[in-house]
Structure formats: C-alpha cells, structure tokens
Amino acid sequence: MAVTPKCIIEPTALTVSNAIYYTVNKGLTIIDKVTVVNVTTFYAAITIYLVPFGIALSGTHRIIKALTIAPGETYEFSAIEGHVLNTGDSIQAFSDTASALSFRVSGREVAL
Numbered sequence: 001m002a003v004t005p006k007c008i009i010e011p012t013a014l015t016v017s018n019a020i021y022y023t024v025n026k027g028l029t030i031i032d033k034v035t036v037v038n039v040t041t042f043y044a045a046i047t048i049y050l051v052p053f054g055i056a057l058s059g060t061h062r063i064i065k066a067l068t069i070a071p072g073e074t075y076e077f078s079a080i081e082g083h084v085l086n087t088g089d090s091i092q093a094f095s096d097t098a099s100a101l102s103f104r105v106s107g108r109e110v111a112l
Contacts, residue, residue: 002111005032009105013039014046014095018057021103022091028110029085034077037102038069044100045069046093048080053088061092069101 008029009021022029038044048064051057063083069075085091095101
C-alpha cells in the first residue's frame with residue numbers, strides 16, 4: 001500500500017456556485033489540512049461538502065456551513081481534518097463572494 005502526501009487542491013479562488021474541487025480517482029484520500037485565506041477587504045463566507053460517490057449533493061454532506069472569514073484572515077478547518085474519502089468521493093465548496101477566498105487542501109492519497 002503506497003501513501004503519497006500531496007497538495008490535493010492547489011490554492012484556488014472559490015466561486016459563488018457550488019463546484020467540485022477534488023475527486024478521488026482511485027484508492028483513498030485522507031484530508032490532513034484545509035486552509036482558507038480571505039484575500040479581500042470585506043467579509044466572505046465559505047460552505048464545504050464531502051460528497052460520497054454516486055450520491056446527489058445535499059445538506060447531509062455539508063461539513064462547514066456559511067462560515068464567515070474576516071478580511072485578510074487565514075482559517076484552518078480542524079472539523080475536516082482526518083476525514084477519509086473513497087474512490088469517486090469529492091470535495092465541493094463555494095463562497096458567497098466571488099474570488100474572495102483562496103482554498104487549499106493537503107492530504108495523503110493511499111493506493112490500495
């Protein structure tokens with residue numbers, strides 16, 4: 001079993017529509033660190049989902065709901081760290097303000 005630590009979502013500006021930012025291609029992925037930076041001078045909120053393969057997005061998959069990040073603030077999400085995603089599972093997210101939040105996720109991909 002090979003374990004590869006890596007940045008699974010390179011820093012990216014979140015959109016105002018829910019989008020898939022990462023999907024497990026094969027094996028497992030363990031989330032180690034999720035960081036969001038508000039790069040603007042106004043408040044912005046983030047919502048994050050961990051969605052199982054083949055299941056329609058719903059509120060039951062929401063891990064973070066509309067958490068407000070202050071201007072210039074960096075926030076680390078301990079509520080997500082340690083979650084395991086299986087093949088086909090995805091990380092989805094959006095912000096209430098376009099391009100205000102930079103989203104980065106690191107983890108470990110585990111080949112089975």
